[in-house]
Amino acid sequence: MNARSSSLSLAVIGAGPVGLALALQASRQLPHAQVTVFDVRPVDAPVAADPRTLALSLGSVQTLERLGVWPAVATRAMPIRAVHVSQQQPALLGLTVGTDREPALCIRAEDERVAQLGAVASYGAIVAPLQAAWLAACDAEPARLSARFGTRVTALKPLPGGIELDAGVAERFDLAVVAEGGVFSDQARKGLTRDYRQTAWVGTVTLAGSERGVAYERFTPNGPAALLPLPDGPEGHARASLVWCVPSDDDPVAPLTDAQRVAVLDNLFAEGTGRITAVSPLKSFPLGLNAERSLVQGRTVRIGNAAQTLHPVAGQGLNLGLRDAHELVARLTRQPDIDSALRRIQWQRAPDRWAMIAATDFLARSFTWQLPGLSTLRGFGLAALQAAPPLKSLLARQMMFGRR
Incomplete structure (x- = not known):
């Protein structure tokens, strides 16, 4: 029945x-x-x-608007106006992008004709x-x-x-x-499970000289790191939520002091990110796929x-x-x-x-592969997307609304 x-x-x-x-x-x-x-x-x-920090796509923001709760969420949220993806120390850099700059992809809300790509809220x-x-x-x-x-x-x-x-x-x-x-x-x-043998360290950083409303994703030899923009702190300082992924078997973050973590992070992210001046105590958890x-x-x-x-x-x-x-x-x-x-x-x-x-x-998994030229291919992909506006817009729509 x-x-x-x-x-x-x-x-x-x-x-x-x-x-x-x-x-x-x-x-x-x-x-x-x-x-x-x-x-x-x-x-x-x-x-x-x-x-705990959560990233909302534009589609999720619209869902909360339809439910009538977005005005209350928005008072404690930070709009994402741009997403900047880059790679640290890419191999064969000149061959991938033909310049001495690091390969990077930048998606901006204004280019996609939307007010924001999404938002970050607790x-x-x-x-x-x-x-x-x-x-x-x-x-x-x-x-x-x-x-x-x-x-x-x-x-x-x-x-x-x-x-x-x-x-x-x-x-x-x-x-x-x-x-x-x-x-x-x-x-x-x-039914489908995979232990990535990676650890995510999460917390909050304070930034100086950063562009407001930009989410940064950084591919490093140890794994990806991300900064998600947060509302300014009580003294008006720019803040961001940090997700820092590293190998679990040889964790380079665990033994560091807070001052050392600030120094490493400030060197890890690209120059345009702004200067990282402080980091909160970090918490860690293991990463895997479980579906x-x-x-x-x-x-x-x-x-x-x-x-x-x-x-x-x-x-x-x-x-x-x-x-x-x-x-x-x-x-x-x-x-x-x-x-x-x-x-x-x-x-x-x-x-x-x-x-x-x-x-x-x-x-x-790509961060665990020890394959020659892998970072070169990743850098080439970022540069190619940046140079192809239609493909970049397609990726932006996928980020904002999923696959339709």
Whole structure:
């Protein structure tokens, strides 16, 4: 027996940005569906203070605008006006670009005729308004919408035409969407997994003489490093979120003092980045790929980090999850037969999903390959894209909206 979306009972497991965005979209686009959100954290947990940095594509910004929460997020976000990608110490430099300058690619919002390419905000700045909007929706329609914070879901059991969810007591739903995240080292292994043997060091740096609103990606012999622009600090200093990826087996960052890290980072990034004057205490976590081969298993759908955990080299994990959520609700709206909708969403999301998985996996693994001329090829690719505006615009659209 197939349930209909007009009477759909939907469980959303995980009240992070992807789960809450899906729940809000479902509550509005499926006006007769019963939607319940489960999360282990208490409803009064200080989620707004969570400082983890997330990169939002323009498509994700537009999603938050449609949900009515972007004005609240924007007050604590920094627009990305440009993305600058360069390579440190490329081999055979003159052969790749015909100049003594390092190869680089720069994508600017004005060239793509958009106000911004995306934005950078903390996890708390995004989740707090989404949670407030969901709680308000639950208060407005308590018979249809429910928030089950402080509740852990311990098991999902397939049923004919539905799913049984164990959250202390067994409950039946027509469909369960798992949107719980987590980092690579904490997750159970999925169908496709790869340990990159790389460590990401993350924190915040202070910059002097930098251009506001520019995200910098730097390819180095040890791995990629990125600076994502943040709102200015309390004294008006420019700040950026740092993601610094290095080999785990021979970690060059761990033994350094903060002063030494500032000196290394200031030398690592290109001259146009600005001078790095200070760095916060850094935290580290291991990097790997952990992906389900399919988003759909019976009446269970996994989205966001529950479906795939990616290397941060492209900063696209959240954006991919928000696109998963948007397309799932849109498909349920257009196709009320749940099983047919799930079959369609599995095929529909595959190109965007696997293109992003393949791209980030290739880039992450390329830093472990000891192949002569590899950096030369990478530098040539950056220079070639910079010299070909149509290809650069195609890449920019992929960054902003995913593969359509």
